[in-house]
Amino acid sequence: MTTVEPGTTPDTTEPPSAPAEFDPDADSGPEPRERDFRVVGQSPAHHDFVNKVRGTLLYAADWNLPGMIHGKVVRSDVAPARIVRIDTSAAERLEGVVAVLTAADVPHNAIVEHASGGLGELTVEQPVLARDRVRYVGEPVAVVAATDPETAAEAVDLVEVEYEPLPGVYRPEDALADGAPLVHDEGNVLVNWHLDRGDVDAAFAAADVVVDHTYRSQHVEHAYLETEAGVGWIENDVVTLRISTQVIEHAVEIATILGLPQSQVRVIASYMGGGFGGKEDMTVEPYIALLVWRTRRPVRMIWSRQESILASTKRHPFTMHYRTAATKDGKILAVDADIIGDAGAYPCLSARVLFAGAALSPGPYKVPAVRIRSRAVFTNNVPTSAFRGFGAMQVTLGYESQMDALAAELGLSREEVRDRNYIEKGDLLAGGEPITTAVAVRETRDAALEMLGEPSQPSGPNRVVGRGFACGMQPYGRSIWFRDHAAAWVTLQADGTLLIRSGVTDLGAGQAASLCQIASEILGVALSDISVYIGDTALTPPAGGTYATRQLYMSGNAILRAARKLRDQLTPVAAKELGVPEDALVWVDGMVRTEDGTTGLSLPELVRAANEARVDTAVLNTWRARSGGFDPQKGQGHTYPDYTFGTHAAEVEVDVETGDVRLLKYAACHDVGRAINPTRVHGQIIGGAAQGIGYALTEDCVTDAGHPLSSLFADYLIPTAMDLPDIRVAIVESGEGRGPLNARGIGEPPIGPPAATIASAVEAAIGVRPTQLPITAERVLALLDQRELERGDSA
Structure with a gap:
């Protein structure tokens, strides 16, 4: 342990049997000659750090083009409603306005979403611009372009839209009721996943204890530093977009919307100031593309913070009803969970988020029998979609609260009840598939608790201190029925020097830098001699989007194999030139030389020799991830390639007069398999923990009948440095990840445990468990009142 201080239809492939020992995906681990790492495991600076420090790195909103005009979106201020008429004449007459477009101007006005699971496949179209009906406040109804942003904003106000209000539904529970207003004619249930294994009813009948609770989470905003932005222009009759996006593959959808062949759309991903899943769906892309194609002029669009909070997708609020059956010695017999997620007005990625919630709902524990139901329900709220944690974050609150409740019910310590139930390699997960890599969750727990140190004393009267912890598991890589692949x-x-091309998009977390570090390790090329081109549909091979903690796993493995193949095809050339056996050579310090350094070739000499020998000096590699299938009718099968496990621990102080919760200490530990760059791992864990602490304590997108009440950071409260203690971090390196050189993904896992951790600590302080997020002062006071009532009833 290294301590660092502050849309495809599934098939029905049967799950595999558990392997006897670790079996990484097709040589992801280090080869014998690669075990003495020189670059991997170190923390060199990013290749782009100088430009970031100097402020010269260009983000999407920084680009200026000759003759550029500025786009703005006209959004609904009521919903749901029928659109009676749209009058754009006043806006079109305004001096400086270049274009005003409505649904009638969109060649193919639909983003088609497919969802599979339980109910079969449901197809719902989301219009690019609303045609005859709006379903949520903030839905786009028109788009304008003008010579400057101020004129464009004025034109937005001049577009007149007459609405006929319709009955709405804003809570999933209400949307499920008989006779509820329909958000879509197809019905209010987008997807209904179920996972079933074992005899759940028999397990509950035989149980000595049953823990039964309901937990609720809230809408949450991504709150990235950089709002949605991009520029577009036409070059050689190709619509070219430079966008702050996680997914350049949206070029396919943009081409469809414009009615163009894919070859006429190019998407370039700028370096980004954060994404967290909020830029996984399309944001500004279709609107910029429409305006560019219509006006034939360069267009820039930047959403304001208020517009971003109003219209961007949110984290799904979950209502989770958990029942856990156990024996009197604390062994879990069964978990029965019913999860309802608010999908908002359109599908986006809700089906996949609710699948993740279902698959992960038992947590990192042995559960012989499971019955999980997970539904995504349409409402007239803003659409919900991908957000760091992707369904795993919400259910962590559920399963970890159940474990604490089980411990309390049986008079066991929280550690003891978990020790009796932790999953181990070879055990079956909820979907019936075995876990095939190391599970170091116990080690992460012990490390996190140790880092808290000695308990603090209350800082004054009417204040109490409590400690808690929560374990978590998060997949890395897409659901494996997608048969994912990435090329490099x-x-x-x-x-x-070395040139790397990859379709990866860089969200600011060093995705491109990790690829350079892996290639440097294999080929012995200094990081300063590596150039990397990323995120361009015209120039880089496809890598899939940066989401699902998949890029290190996918593109990292693609780079690893490409670099190895290049090494292996050039090593014979060097051996022949030097007159030595191939296995006597190593690639290091810009040379291919013998271990003792007595003879060798520089890399330029090797390239010349390879050209003379007619041996390629470039390799294009496509890496294909594990594949399998999940049967939605049986509720069993493969789910994800692998998981990252971890534990967070916290110490809080609660003011019992005001309900204020103050975080005193926080520690986090995760098994990362192998840390490619420990500093970046450290940063991801701290950042994820900080984001999760906001989710636990302050962040809430409050609405009133679909109308947002939190539209600025003045009333949507994210934690600042003043709100957080030093976050202590420990890293476990089990060496059993499926990523390159046995790394595991770490982008999402740290955001999962904080809410359950803080809820555990608050319960330890006041004796009552918070079951609804965020844990505000008002809710804490309500819990204290509940405690006093219960004490009175028992007196």
């Missing part, structure tokens, strides 16, 4: 192109150039 590696070229050793004439001067001995």
